[in-house]
Amino acid sequence: MPKGKRYAKRTRRRPAWVGVLALLVVAAAGILRYLGVDWNTLLPAGAGAPAASQTAPEGTLQVYYFDVGQADSELICLPTGEHILIDAGTSSTQEELVRQLRSLGAETLDLVVATHPHADHIGGMAAVLEALTVEQIVMPVTSDSSTPTTQTYEALLDAIGEEGLTVTPAQAGEEIWNGGGASLQVLAPNAQSYGDLNDYSVVLRLAYGADSFLFTGDAEETSEEEMLSRGYTLNATVLKCGHHGSETSTSQPFLDAVRPQYAVISCGVDNDYGHPDQVTLDRLEAAGAEVFRTDLQGTIVAFTEGSGVTMTALGKGVEAG
Numbered sequence: 051m052p053k054g055k056r057y058a059k060r061t062r063r064r065p066a067w068v069g070v071l072a073l074l075v076v077a078a079a080g081i082l083r084y085l086g087v088d089w090n091t092l093l094p095a096g097a098g099a100p101a102a103s104q105t106a107p108e109g110t111l112q113v114y115y116f117d118v119g120q121a122d123s124e125l126i127c128l129p130t131g132e133h134i135l136i137d138a139g140t141s142s143t144q145e146e147l148v149r150q151l152r153s154l155g156a157e158t159l160d161l162v163v164a165t166h167p168h169a170d171h172i173g174g175m176a177a178v179l180e181a182l183t184v185e186q187i188v189m190p191v192t193s194d195s196s197t198p199t200t201q202t203y204e205a206l207l208d209a210i211g212e213e214g215l216t217v218t219p220a221q222a223g224e225e226i227w228n229g230g231g232a233s234l235q236v237l238a239p240n241a242q243s244y245g246d247l248n249d250y251s252v253v254l255r256l257a258y259g260a261d262s263f264l265f266t267g268d269a270e271e272t273s274e275e276e277m278l279s280r281g282y283t284l285n286a287t288v289l290k291c292g293h294h295g296s297e298t299s300t301s302q303p304f305l306d307a308v309r310p311q312y313a314v315i316s317c318g319v320d321n322d323y324g325h326p327d328q329v330t331l332d333r334l335e336a337a338g339a340e341v342f343r344t345d346l347q348g349t350i351v352a353f354t355e356g357s358g359v360t361m362t363a364l365g366k367g368v369e370a371g
């Protein structure tokens with residue numbers, strides 16, 4: 051199957067009225083400017099630029115690990131104002147996620163990465179694509195037999211088509227972002243085909259000054275072994291533990307290579323899977339990593355100016371922004 055066709059379930063053109071509406075909005079904004087009217091005063095409170103308290107100090111990069119229950123969603127806010135979203139939780143938290151993204155000033159997402167097509171990672175992504183402006187979307191290439199036929203995945207492909215986006219296939223070893231002083235490299239998947247959809251997870255390493263962040267999706271031991279054998283730089287100040295802290299991820303050899311100062315586990319309160327596994331928590335403790343958990347502490351935020359990361363837990367039920 052040719053590249054690009056793989057994800058193109060149905061491609062619909064943007065309806066003509068969308069273009070007309072956009073022109074009208076641009077024209078109205080121009081007239082208001084001509085009349086000396088401040089466009090922002092016409093917006094409802096909170097709909098304009100984020101409040102000063104929500105704006106990162108200059109030179110500061112922030113990473114939000116959202117409390118989205120037994121699911122994953124992380125937002126990188128670059129010091130130059132761009133935003134990168136990794137996963138979007140389930141459909142049950144999608145409205146809340148969109149609200150939080152807006153309150154953080156992420157009306158435009160410069161890059162969205164769907165680590166793998168499981169509902170706890172892409173369930174809220176169609177809603178995000180519809181509500182916000184997305185510039186680019188990256189996904190793993192799954193083998194024909196592994197490609198899901200779930201409604202959630204089909205809805206995401208529909209939304210991608212409706213927004214006129216083309217999926218960029220994740221290629222291990224490639225840099226998919228360089229800007230704002232930050233670089234984002236794809237470290238996995240490294241094989242064409244896996245028995246478990248989790249191992250297709252796009253793994254990303256974000257480097258900013260002396261600090262780095264590893265985002266692992268639900269990658270398990272198989273993928274971890276491949277990343278080790280490829281010889282990638284894996285060390286990271288903050289590790290988002292694979293597969294919600296399951297014992298099938300964050301293996302000892304992988305942890306030895308990552309050597310995280312902080313570990314974040316994204317999982318739901320009293321979840322049915324028993325995540326995080328005690329084995330994983332013990333390994334992290336022995337490695338000297340300080341563990342942060344969304345099920346116990348709500349959304350977790352990491353701040354860095356490139357020379358040391360500060361971690362903050364916002365608390366349960368507290369929205370970011």
Ligand SMILES: [Zn+2]
Binds near residue numbers: 121171268293
């Ligand atoms: Zn998951």
